[in-house]
Ligand SMILES: [Zn+2]
Ligand SMILES: [Zn+2]
Ligand SMILES: [Zn+2]
């Protein structure tokens with residue numbers, strides 16, 4: 205059902221449950237008989253068909269191929285970092301299968317085989333059936349608790365999807381929940397990794413699946429969430445006109461449910477920034493004031509607020525109070541991320557990157573000299589932290605400390621090098 209195009213001519217196919225032509229052995233889908241025949245004779249399907257069937261059918265085979273592709277990429281990207289290390293689960297090295305790490309872990313912690321991470325996630329999800337917000341160990345490191353990033357994240361979510369397709373469950377209901385979660389994780393990871401069109405295709409397939417099964421009544425939270433996900437992807441693709449009717453629908457549904465929840469706030473903010481992009485700034489501001497009346501510590505609301513202000517800034521319509529508010533929110537977000545995840549975790553880096561990018565764009569937009577100066581000095585601080593980070597990593601490898609256990613960048617000391625520059629020294633305990 206995620207294979208939403210004809211295997212031969214790539215024409216879009218009706219998605220889940222609808223009547224596209226299928227190979228009777230392996231379930232590869234086609235737009236019609238002509239394509240199916242051509243694919244068998246000239247497209248190499250005659251040679252692949254058996255193999256695909258053995259792999260659990262077209263969908264599972266495709267997921268496995270995607271897993272392998274991402275796994276190879278992850279292993280090669282992590283080769284340097286994991287050299288001479290061992291897997292924290294099975295304690296073996298990289299002899300049979302390369303090692304990876306794609307989270308906030310440092311030193312020698314969090315290094316593992318992808319297959320061990322997959323095995324662990326499979327076991328941990330069994331207790332989670334039917335509970336919302338679970339299946340998280342397909343996306344999160346069990347050691348540091350942070351989201352996986354990059355190829356490691358992609359590999360794990362494809363593995364999750366494949367598992368949902370081939371694992372057998374006593375109840376059809378359970379299987380359906382696992383498949384919905386699999387599609388959900390996949391669409392989120394694809395979006396985070398910048399694969400927006402793929403993410404939209406997966407989400408549409410999920411919507412069809414929801415409508416075809418009895419798990420979601422029209423207008424249910426599952427359905428609204430999926431539509432919102434499509435909106436976010438359309439936004440990233442700058443297809444704002446297309447996003448507008450969908451986000452309006454989601455917003456109305458959230459209002460009807462609970463106007464004062466964090467979910468409503470987040471939806472309202474997505475609506476706000478879509479309006480800003482379509483130059484309906486006043487409408488966006490009214491909506492913002494209506495919903496953001498108190499401070500929130502919901503990380504998604506905060507992220508959506510940041511995006512709203514960034515849209516105002518890049519459209520050149522931001523006011524002075526809005527500029528100040530944006531800066532304050534982003535600074536708080538950095539502080540909280542650092543407290544929760546340390547100074548070098550992916551979430552902290554994302555928050556810092558967001559603040560630095562905003563300040564860079566906001567240069568010159570502040571009217572008051574004091575505000576402008578404080579923004580500039582904050583930016584310089586952030587830039588030098590990024591610089592320090594680079595220097596520290598270089599220093600670590602020169603000193604052969606790549607696998608050193610402590611790497612909290614806050615502990616490193618910046619010392620003048622006597623020639624007007626700065627050198628960075630590791631924490632005393634590491635020397
Ligand atoms: Zn075709
Ligand atoms: Zn076939
Ligand atoms: Zn292992």
Ligand SMILES: [Zn+2]
Pocket residue numbers: 307308309313314345346347348349350
């Ligand atoms: Zn970790």
